[in-house]
Amino acid sequence: MLTRIDHIGIACFDLDKTVEFYRATYGFEVFHSEVNEEQGVREAMLKINDTSDGGSSYLQLLEPTREDSAVGKWLAKNGEGVHHIAFGTADVDGDAEAIRSKDIRVLYDEPRIGSMGSRITFLHPKDTHGVLTELVTSAKPSADHSSAEH
Ligand code: V0V
Ligand code: CO
Numbered sequence: 001m002l003t004r005i006d007h008i009g010i011a012c013f014d015l016d017k018t019v020e021f022y023r024a025t026y027g028f029e030v031f032h033s034e035v036n037e038e039q040g041v042r043e044a045m046l047k048i049n050d051t052s053d054g055g056s057s058y059l060q061l062l063e064p065t066r067e068d069s070a071v072g073k074w075l076a077k078n079g080e081g082v083h084h085i086a087f088g089t090a091d092v093d094g095d096a097e098a099i100r101s102k103d104i105r106v107l108y109d110e111p112r113i114g115s116m117g118s119r120i121t122f123l124h125p126k127d128t129h130g131v132l133t134e135l136v137t138s139a140k141p142s143a144d145h146s147s148a149e150h
Contacts (some may be wrong), residue, residue: 002095003053006088006136007045007060007115011071012080015063019044022059031058032116040069045115055088055138060115084122086134095135096121104128111137 012018022028031047046059062083064072074083089095092111100106105124114120117139125132 001091002087002089002135004051004055004088005057006055006086006134006138007058008082009060009062009084009086009132009134010081011062011064011075011078011083013063013075015042015044015061018061018063018080019046022046022061028059034115035065036114037065038112039071039114040065041071043115051088053088053090060086084132084134086120086136088136088138090137092119092121092135092137099123099135111135116140 010018019030023030028046028048030044032045033043035042042063042065044061046061048057048059050056062071064075066072067076071083096106096108096111104127107122107124111119111121114134114136119137119139121135123133123135
């Protein structure tokens with residue numbers, strides 16, 4: 001079951017400048033940052049709020065590490081802006097399979113490693129009314145705890 005907005009992914013050309021914009025304008029601080037070589041991104045997670053399922057919601061600021069990455073290609077075509085949304089779930093495997101059975105393309109056979117050790121997969125934007133949609137199960141045992149019991 002999808003139980004929260006885990007994050008909104010925002011593509012940017014310069015991560016440091018964009019982080020500074022979100023800090024100076026809204027007061028959001030960096031909760032976590034990392035490089036994900038497989039995905040070709042350098043990212044910063046700005047925590048916005050905790051959620052009723054024991055997880056949290058973030059903004060995920062994304063700078064490409066290479067031009068031929070998903071975010072690099074998207075930026076070259078569209079410029080900066082909202083790149084994807086991510087729903088949180090206690091069971092990314094089960095939810096991805098349930099969605100795949102509805103003839104919606106799930107991009108990975110098995111979830112891959114995402115931010116903060118989470119497990120992630122994506123739905124093809126051409127099958128979701130134009131929105132690149134990610135499913136996330138966070139690594140932290142306490143997050144997703146309450147939804148796992150239901
Ligand atoms: C592409 N399209 C999009 C889109 N990206 N539509 C909406 N939102 C997006 N973000 C459209 C594009 O305009 C084309 O439509 C069509 O899809 C094919 O796009 P393309 O430019 O030819 O690119 P592809 O097909 O090579 O790649 C598109 C996909 C790729 C979605 C397959 O971006 C992908 O594999 N994404 C999943 C991985 C990802 O995004 N990683 C970065 C975030 P027209 O022009 O034909 O109509 S990593 C992350 O979120 C992490 C680590 C985390 O959360 O922890
Ligand atoms: Co993401």
